[in-house]
Amino acid sequence: MKDCSRPSWTVDIREDEVYRSSYGGYRGPVERHSCPNEECEHGGSCLRTTVRVVCLSCHVAHVITGESGSIRSSTTETTGYGEAPRKVGGLFLWPGEPWPWFDSGPREWLVSRKKPQRLHEEDLTGSISEGRGPRGGRTYSAAALPSPTGPYGIGSRIRWERAQDGFTSITAAAKWIASQGRKNGASPDHEGGKA
Template structure:
């Protein structure tokens, strides 16, 4: 994750076949110990040697397969991967992932909980999430409905502040390398506007930038 936006954007959803009458996914995970490495089907298993005594990439590996099937329309997808110290599967919750939690409303906008980029110690804090911002009545976060982003930081005296970005634009000055770029940004400390010491203040700042855009005053 490199930004709060990655909680919602950049994910592909499995698709049902046309005319599916009862869309429903049956999801299961399989672990195959000692799966052999191959160049391709029918080839001899790869021989792996490595001088690193801690290398886990042996001639065999633990293979993970996620099977996703709709029993109504017959659509199916298999996702395979290798279980290592860095990759595999994790049992967690929506609270830790942020995705799946309901949005909160502030300043006439919806704030969708998002996994923070810098999350050390955040889980035990009063505000464990960053936020992706949309207008009200949005049911699902997609790139075309996002209007802002709110992320927690620290001020000069180590107090909590909230940085905010508003008005997505492909040529925006801020957010280079993220899922979206932005026309406006406030670092929460006063750079880009007034200091933002609460989530509500950050939401109001985003709302003001959106209002400027609508009236032409933000250009």
């Protein structure tokens, strides 16, 4: 809960095989049936994943269930998520997922001016994405100044006021993001808004 004084989380994950009822209810006998989707391979059963997240301090419990069977375990280094940010150009870059076909680290970073214990949307000041140029060399795109009505952010739930492509390094992209908060007299701690 928001007023929890000492959050202490425990997480449990469980997978069970569950059977579908031909009448969609759970009262009475469960009849196995064929799935109506011809391409579906699970027939009358499927794997259900249940994730339980409980705060041992305030006793809030979150239960997330879904048809899955796709639990995978990995490391923060492999997925990018959970890795510590690195400081570049005066900003903190939080890594995302790596490219699936390159062994070159993350393909995108969320950017903040400060280093909170856990990154939230309101902490963001920009984002950086890695791409490939015409000859396969690395190139970077940057977006800055979060805005709900910003024109940039295709496929992203976070919209940005400004964007620029063609950076040749992460440092150059980060410095561009940092400079966006200082334009038009804004202070270096400026977190958003229109210029």
